[in-house]
Amino acid sequence: MIESPKIGIFEYFTKEEIDKIHNATLEVLEKVGVKIEEENALKLLDSVGADVDFTKKIAKIPPHIVKEAIKNSPNSILFAGRDSKFDLKLEGKRVHFGLGEGAIEYLDSENNSIRPSTMSDAENASKLADALPNIDFVMPLFTAQDVPKQVMPLYDLYASLTNTEKPVMVVDFGLDANYLIKLASIIVGGEQELKKKPLLGVYSEPVSPLTHGKEHTRNLMTFANAELPVVYIPSPASCSTAPATMAGAIVQSNAETLSGNVIAQFTKKGARFIYGADTSLMDQRTGVFSYGAPEWMIVNLAMAQLGRYYDLPIWSTGGCSDSKILDGQATLEAALSLFIAASSGANLIHDVGSYLNFGLTGSLELVTICDEIASMITYLLKGIEVNDETLALDVISKVGPGGHFLTQKHTIDHLRKEHWMPSLLDRQMRESWVKNGSKSLLERAREKTKEILSNHNPNPLSKDIEKELQNNLKDIEKEILK
Amino acid sequence: MTFDKERLIEETKKGLNEGLSPDELLDAITDSLREVGDKFESGEFFLAELINAGEAAKIVISEYLEPSIKESGSERESIGRIVLGTVAGDIHDIGKSIVSSMLFTAGFDVVDLGVDVAPDKFVNAIREYNPEILGMSALLTTTLPMQKETIEALKKSKLRDKVKVIVGGSPVNDDWVNEIGADGYSEDAIGAVKVVKKILKISD
Numbered sequence: 001m002i003e004s005p006k007i008g009i010f011e012y013f014t015k016e017e018i019d020k021i022h023n024a025t026l027e028v029l030e031k032v033g034v035k036i037e038e039e040n041a042l043k044l045l046d047s048v049g050a051d052v053d054f055t056k057k058i059a060k061i062p063p064h065i066v067k068e069a070i071k072n073s074p075n076s077i078l079f080a081g082r083d084s085k086f087d088l089k090l091e092g093k094r095v096h097f098g099l100g101e102g103a104i105e106y107l108d109s110e111n112n113s114i115r116p117s118t119m120s121d122a123e124n125a126s127k128l129a130d131a132l133p134n135i136d137f138v139m140p141l142f143t144a145q146d147v148p149k150q151v152m153p154l155y156d157l158y159a160s161l162t163n164t165e166k167p168v169m170v171v172d173f174g175l176d177a178n179y180l181i182k183l184a185s186i187i188v189g190g191e192q193e194l195k196k197k198p199l200l201g202v203y204s205e206p207v208s209p210l211t212h213g214k215e216h217t218r219n220l221m222t223f224a225n226a227e228l229p230v231v232y233i234p235s236p237a238s239c240s241t242a243p244a245t246m247a248g249a250i251v252q253s254n255a256e257t258l259s260g261n262v263i264a265q266f267t268k269k270g271a272r273f274i275y276g277a278d279t280s281l282m283d284q285r286t287g288v289f290s291y292g293a294p295e296w297m298i299v300n301l302a303m304a305q306l307g308r309y310y311d312l313p314i315w316s317t318g319g320c321s322d323s324k325i326l327d328g329q330a331t332l333e334a335a336l337s338l339f340i341a342a343s344s345g346a347n348l349i350h351d352v353g354s355y356l357n358f359g360l361t362g363s364l365e366l367v368t369i370c371d372e373i374a375s376m377i378t379y380l381l382k383g384i385e386v387n388d389e390t391l392a393l394d395v396i397s398k399v400g401p402g403g404h405f406l407t408q409k410h411t412i413d414h415l416r417k418e419h420w421m422p423s424l425l426d427r428q429m430r431e432s433w434v435k436n437g438s439k440s441l442l443e444r445a446r447e448k449t450k451e452i453l454s455n456h457n458p459n460p461l462s463k464d465i466e467k468e469l470q471n472n473l474k475d476i477e478k479e480i481l482k
Numbered sequence: 483m484t485f486d487k488e489r490l491i492e493e494t495k496k497g498l499n500e501g502l503s504p505d506e507l508l509d510a511i512t513d514s515l516r517e518v519g520d521k522f523e524s525g526e527f528f529l530a531e532l533i534n535a536g537e538a539a540k541i542v543i544s545e546y547l548e549p550s551i552k553e554s555g556s557e558r559e560s561i562g563r564i565v566l567g568t569v570a571g572d573i574h575d576i577g578k579s580i581v582s583s584m585l586f587t588a589g590f591d592v593v594d595l596g597v598d599v600a601p602d603k604f605v606n607a608i609r610e611y612n613p614e615i616l617g618m619s620a621l622l623t624t625t626l627p628m629q630k631e632t633i634e635a636l637k638k639s640k641l642r643d644k645v646k647v648i649v650g651g652s653p654v655n656d657d658w659v660n661e662i663g664a665d666g667y668s669e670d671a672i673g674a675v676k677v678v679k680k681i682l683k684i685s686d
Binding site: 402404405406407409411412415416429430431432 | 486487528529530531533534537573575576579580669670673
């Protein structure tokens with residue numbers, strides 16, 4: 001968590017460029033419009049003055065409607081923890097880190113093999129995230145591939161709700177979001193209470209280019225009505241589902257998420273909408289959607305800058321890699337993308353440590369490594385103080401040329417609060433390092449991960465609530481699978 | 483636990499005035515230093531804190547306790563004497579000073595000759611102080627050969643057999659130690675105490 005970053009804001013585009021992107025976006029929404037598969041949303045937009053073609057399901061949205069929706073959006077959103085000490089305030093420059101959800105494979109880092117991920121993996125990921133100090137919100141990382149597919153999102157959610165007290169975000173995967181709300185509300189004692197203590201957020205997506213799918217639109221509206229945090233952002237790939245030029249891909253992404261906000265705000269004024277895009281490219285040699293490309297990082301910078309322009313809470317992505325295993329590429333792409341996302345000033349950065357292999361593979365060790373990266377970035381962006389005491393003129397003159405500072409009171413007074421201490425990165429001299437087993441970063445991350453999973457016990461739900469959660473999960477499962 | 487030199491001095495004076503024996507105070511300080519050392523090993527305390535504790539103790543012991551102890555006719559028990567210095571042509575002080583402080587904290591009697599110490603100055607110091615160990619620091623690859631020259635000077639003065647020689651500095655490695663015929667080295671200041679204890683067969 002970076003509460004008041006000193007630099008914190010990497011303004012990649014000029015004001016004129018942002019204006020151009022904004023104006024182009026308004027033009028796309030007004031002249032091209034968006035396709036909306038959900039009849040109720042089309043009717044809603046028709047009623048507020050959009051130009052709707054019900055046969056083609058296209059809504060052309062004039063600028064004043066887009067602007068009104070932005071005006072009605074909250075610029076500060078509470079994302080609550082089960083324990084209020086983990087509450088997050090999504091506003092201004094406050095930066096928070098969290099996992100992702102969607103990996104279908106678990107990486108066994110001992111032999112670099114993969115296997116289908118399970119509910120138990122999602123539980124372990126949530127438990128690990130609960131313990132790691134630089135992870136602020138939790139997503140289950142893995143999808144439970146060992147339960148019936150239609151109800152998988154419920155098991156993923158259950159895994160997180162029962163293993164962390166931090167705020168929980170889940171992907172809807174097209175499942176009726178009412179079920180997700182139902183489960184989370186059990187923890188706080190009802191849906192009204194959940195509004196006051198919104199410990200569940202949902203992540204849903206439009207389908208690029210410029211299409212709002214039926215289930216996703218419904219879930220957007222459901223979460224708007226439930227007054228819960230809703231992330232509704234596109235993931236287009238430049239060259240395939242968005243233009244080849246990054247500026248064009250940004251315009252389209254902006255049109256997609258802003259039209260989502262129009263649906264949300266006219267469904268329920270003040271809907272807790274979180275803005276952003278996870279836009280990357282289709283690699284022209286392999287066809288993949290890259291989670292490590294610099295183009296993807298540039299879009300993260302653009303969306304954060306646009307989000308601030310609209311004064312909306314911002315979602316971002318970082319700490320991922322296209323590598324298949326936990327190697328140099330993985331840590332390099334994870335570190336760089338995480339730094340870019342954090343320095344953009346985005347409020348929620350997801351997929352931290354969660355995605356290898358284009359989002360297919362998850363690695364718990366990468367989460368542990370990214371916790372260290374996030375710690376370092378937090379220190380970097382928090383910045384250092386410059387005042388009479390820190391300028392240290394007194395002690396510089398006291399020590400004078402040729403002396404040293406080790407034995408100065410000023411040194412003792414400041415070193416602990418001034419300096420960052422690694423918990424995973426190695427700074428031993430070679431001989432000590434050899435004596436301690438010559439361990440690589442990966443080996444140390446593996447040890448730390450194992451240690452946390454065997455010793456950390458997340459504060460459990462009460463037996464009654466857990467039982468009720470299980471019963472409801474079973475009931476919903478029966479209803480869906482019948 | 484305090485790293486505050488002034489406070490330690492105050493407390494020591496107070497203790498002496500109240501009639502505590504200097505030996506008792508010395509034991510208490512020595513115990514605290516051991517605790518600081520253990521906490522440094524476990525990662526709880528940082529380097530500057532370790533050095534500070536050592537320096538504070540050093541001042542209190544040499545300026546307040548040792549004079550009283552000498553008056554009573556006894557001496558501070560030392561587990562060994564070490565002469566230290568940075569070699570001729572090299573004015574890098576800090577690594578050698580940390581080693582000095584660490585050895586003192588560990589209970590050694592340390593004679594620090596400072597920086598830019600010529601071979602004959604080392605030779606004279608060995609005659610004068612008769613230490614078990616001579617430690618030479620050199621940060622630069624270009625000043626490293628002075629460690630060898632100093633050892634040669636010891637041989638010429640027929641002192642090489644009387645003293646064990648340890649060397650340190652970032653370019654030092656096993657090959658260099660063998661080449662110049664030194665008795666040991668540590669790759670960092672923190673390891674120096676262990677090397678010295680090993681050479682002198684002192685258990686931890």
